[in-house]
Amino acid sequence: xxxxxxxxxxxxxxxxxxxxxxxxxxxxxxxxxxxxxxxxxxxxxxxxxxxxxxxxxxxxxxxxxxxxxxxxxxxxxxxxxxxxxxxxxxxxxxxxxx
Numbered sequence: 001x002x003x004x005x006x007x008x009x010x011x012x013x014x015x016x017x018x019x020x021x022x023x024x025x026x027x028x029x030x031x032x033x034x035x036x037x038x039x040x041x042x043x044x045x046x047x048x049x050x051x052x053x054x055x056x057x058x059x060x061x062x063x064x065x066x067x068x069x070x071x072x073x074x075x076x077x078x079x080x081x082x083x084x085x086x087x088x089x090x091x092x093x094x095x096x097x098x
Contacts, residue, residue: 031061033058034057034058034061034062035061035065037058037061037062038058038061038062038064038065039065041062042065042066042067045066045067045070045072046072047070047071047072048071048072049072049073050072050073050074050075051072051073051074051075052074052075052076053074053075053076053078053081054076054077054078055076055077055078055080055081056078059078059081060078060080060081060084063081063084063085064084066085066088066091068088068089069090070088070090070091071090071091072090072091072092073091073092073093073094074091074092074093074094075094075096076093076094076095076096077095077096077097079095082095
């Protein structure tokens with residue numbers, strides 16, 4: 001059996017990037033693509049629906065496009081999306097813990 005030699009490395013401190021100040025102020029990258037997807041999905045929304053929204057920046061962007069007067073029940077486990085949707089008066093928001 002061949003012997004394998006390993007080199008030991010010491011790990012030091014690594015600077016951590018500054019986090020967003022608020023979950024509602026998350027910066028969304030690829031805004032053009034997210035906008036296109038969100039606009040295509042908007043006609044699928046109707047009053048009285050039950051909707052499940054997973055996490056991610058595309059769905060966060062989509063949640064910002066939802067019409068303010070939409071009457072729906074929305075389930076999500078994403079805190080940023082829940083915070084965004086909590087501002088909608090006619091949405092029954094169900095936040096799923098994880």
